[in-house]
Amino acid sequence: MATHSGIQEQSTHPHFDIVIVGGGMVGISLSLLLAKQKRWNILLIESGPLDGLAPSASNRSLSFDERSTALSWTSRNIYQTMGLWDKLQPCCSQIRQIHVSDRGHGGLTRICAEETGVDGLGYVIENRLLGSVLTQKLRKEAISLYGNTQIAAIQPLRSGVELRLSSNNPNVDRTPSVIHADLLVIADGANSKTAAKLGIYSQQTSYHQTAVIANVQLGQRHQGIAYERFTDQGPMALLPLTDFQGQYRSSLVWVQPEASATSLVEGSEHEFLEQLQKRFGFRLGRFKQVGSRMAYPLTLTLAKEQIRRNVVLMGNSAHSLHPVAGQGFNLSMRDAAALAATLSAAHQRQRSIGSVDVLDSYYQQQLSDQRNTVMLSNNLSKFFSASSMVTTLGRNLGLLALDGAPQLRQGFAQFGMGMAGGRHG
Ligand SMILES: Cc1cc2nc3c(=O)[nH]c(=O)nc-3n(C[C@H](O)[C@H](O)[C@H](O)COP(=O)(O)OP(=O)(O)OC[C@H]3O[C@@H](n4cnc5c(N)ncnc54)[C@H](O)[C@@H]3O)c2cc1C
Structure with missing residues (x-):
């Protein structure tokens, strides 16, 4: 050989x-x-x-x-050089905007793909x-x-x-x-x-948190918006997925304290959707259905x-x-x-x-x-999970500052796009 x-x-x-x-x-x-x-x-x-x-x-x-x-x-560029992007792209939903908000507080910011000169801030694909x-x-x-x-x-x-x-x-x-x-x-x-x-x-350092994941059927189109929301229990992300058989869908990652994650995964679909609606609100309409739920200790x-x-x-x-x-x-x-x-x-x-x-x-x-x-x-995991008054206030001010500062927002977006080291395009 x-x-x-x-x-x-x-x-x-x-x-x-x-x-x-x-x-x-x-x-x-x-x-x-x-x-x-x-x-x-x-x-x-x-x-x-x-x-x-x-x-x-x-x-x-x-x-x-x-x-x-x-x-x-x-990652998209790497798959493109491998000649795989043409096959992956139809399975991906482009993130055109990231919408960050804090439940019960005013802070809110949006990061748009156009500001960073790319067609998408990320490309969401089901692992399967x-x-x-x-x-x-x-x-x-x-x-x-x-x-x-x-x-x-x-x-x-x-x-x-x-x-x-x-x-x-x-x-x-x-x-x-x-x-x-x-x-x-x-x-x-x-x-x-x-x-x-x-x-x-x-x-190994445990975060004493569990990520509950599931695909959720939405009441209205996500318009390519990825939602990152802080809640009193932990951060949640709803990432846009491609439509399936005419249904609008997002992929949910909901970080929870270990104990409440189990009841979310094992409880009824009705209870789950009610909890989710309460924590997330109605930006994506009424949640209609949830697929298999799985828990990942972090x-x-x-x-x-x-x-x-x-x-x-x-x-x-x-x-x-x-x-x-x-x-x-x-x-x-x-x-x-x-x-x-x-x-x-x-x-x-x-x-x-x-x-x-x-x-x-x-x-x-x-x-x-x-x-x-x-x-x-x-650091983001700690920042997103903190519930003390000071951190919550700082977080809201931080989000407001981010919303008013395009350069800061761009730095954030570039980290998300995998350009943190500055060498990767
Ligand atoms: C809830 C959640 C959401 C995430 N979302 C994102 C995201 O949006 N973007 C992102 O960049 N990352 C994300 N990640 C991280 C991402 O999932 C991991 O980085 C990725 O799965 C790592 O892949 P891996 O192949 O290294 O390991 P694994 O996925 O663990 O794969 C290991 C493989 O090795 C096999 N194996 C195990 N033991 C043996 C053995 N002894 N011999 C041979 N084979 C073996 C397993 O069967 C498996 O196929 C997320 C993680 C979680 C938990």
């Missing part, structure tokens, strides 16, 4: 240049970015079935569930649709796929790593039990089981190491953020694009893609973007 990444140990085991563990939104997107360069022999390993369909109740760790994701301008487009593309690429498979053990080698696999794959005869790789990319989500096998753990999870010789952590395995600013996946897309560019440059200079120098240059490049995004998401 041809390799471009330096000396290899003699081995009878199958060899891959790059093995990516975790076929979620990040793992698949990165596989496609790397495959586009047609340089490497790539394997993607996923513990689930790898079909991009909705997970069953017993398999809720998959990326492609009932959530929706607000793709930033930068994103998954379906990504997995269709995956099957057309020269990427080896092992579904229903996990890493049982990792052994560092002189060059690369040896991976022992455990598989529930029905095609188990075709899945080898040991493989070698020059570079192992760990993208199996927060609290990565695979990273733990290397003694790489993460620092924790800031940061891996203690992101790179080692022949190993790199990506996506939620590296950093999992509060969803209030809709930045977790978008940050990971910027990381993925930077990693693909770094590996490509290393390949051209005939450097080993697993060397610490190469991986460290990727990490150093992304560090300030990661730090800024983590800090801003963390």
Whole structure:
């Protein structure tokens, strides 16, 4: 098997240049970015079935569930360079305006796409649709796929790593039990089981909050407006979705204290809609129906190491953020694009893609973007959740100030569009 990444140990085991563990939104997107360069022999390993369909109740760790994701301008551009935007765009609803308000207080601001010179401040897509487009593309690429498979053990080698696999794959005869790789990319989500096998753990800080998500049928059109509303219980976002069978829809993310989230998810549809209407008001008319409701306990999870010789952590395995600013996946897309560019440059200079120098240059490049995004998401989550008089007053004044200051608003919008580091267009 041809390799471009330096000396290899003699081995009878199958060899891959790059093995990516975790076929979620990040793992698949990165596989496609790397495959586009047609340089490497790539394997993607996923513990689930790898079909991009909705997970069953017993398999809720998959990326492609009932959530929706607000793709930033930068993520859109990355998918465009991958030749995928034409397929994704019809599934997306453009955010033309962000409307921020505070329940029971006067502060209110609007951020418009026109002010920032783009057609959309973001593009909202249901994760299942994103998954379906990504997995269709995956099957057309020269990427080896092992579904229903996990890493049982990792052994560092002189060059690369040896991976022992455990598989529930029905095609188990075709899945080898040991493989070698020059570079192992760990993208199996927060609290990565695979990273733990290397003694790489993460620092976790619970927000003591839960995000309740659901799709909601609206009484009137959303007009491309994303609503971010502070309530006494926590912030809520209603993001515009494409119409479905003539129904107007938005995707709800409602951050709650842990206890009340359970009753919202388990209570009746009628109770849920009544609570939502009371907290949100009638800007989108009367809410008519709610789809499946799911709860996500919120924790800031940061891996203690992101790179080692022949190993790199990506996506939620590296950093999992509060969803209030809709930045977790978008940050990971910027990381993925930077990693693909770094590996490509290393390949051209005939450097080993697993060397610490190469991986460290990727990490150093992304560090300030990661730090800024983590800090801003963390601060926003606290700011949006605070209920003390002083913070509420400051927040309302802040919103009013933001409304009167186009430059400040633009700074806010650029953060949302994934241009926080200023390098990404
Ligand atoms: C409510 C909510 C709303 C959000 N909204 C936004 C948003 O609008 N914009 C945004 O940018 N981000 C958003 N995010 C963040 C975004 O969802 C995450 O950044 C994204 O899911 C990370 O994807 P991932 O592929 O790294 O991890 P995951 O989605 O966790 O995927 C990991 C994959 O690895 C697989 N796996 C697990 N263990 C193993 C194993 N041992 N071996 C092999 N495979 C394994 C899993 O089955 C899964 O397929 C939101 C998050 C939440 C909770």
